[in-house]
Amino acid sequence: MATKSDEKHPIYTTSFASIYPHYVAKAEKKGRTKAELDKIIHWLTGYTPKRLETQLKKETDFETFFAKAPKMNPDRELITGVVCGIRVEEIEEPTMREIRYLDKLVDELAKGKAMEKILRSPK
Numbered sequence: 001m002a003t004k005s006d007e008k009h010p011i012y013t014t015s016f017a018s019i020y021p022h023y024v025a026k027a028e029k030k031g032r033t034k035a036e037l038d039k040i041i042h043w044l045t046g047y048t049p050k051r052l053e054t055q056l057k058k059e060t061d062f063e064t065f066f067a068k069a070p071k072m073n074p075d076r077e078l079i080t081g082v083v084c085g086i087r088v089e090e091i092e093e094p095t096m097r098e099i100r101y102l103d104k105l106v107d108e109l110a111k112g113k114a115m116e117k118i119l120r121s122p123k
Contacts, residue, residue: 045069
């Protein structure tokens, strides 16, 4: 029998396509573009625009979206900071950490951070 702690967070089974418009709206509300958002998603996951569109049309859930990502960027581990009151670098569950990495990047985009700073690379 599954305990409360064994249950997956509802975001895992939420379709990425249902949240994507919120990411776009958050970016555009702050004067950023869908293209910049897509560039961030590509940087993080390796999804090309065509493959991203396929995932959106299939209404892939978040867990699958990250599990099937073509190439997770190794530099994503340079993403630090707080999202939803939790430090992303301290999240132990791998899928939730990936989701929060994306949330953090979208937040940075909406806050006007320069793309070259959002798309981290080792110094």
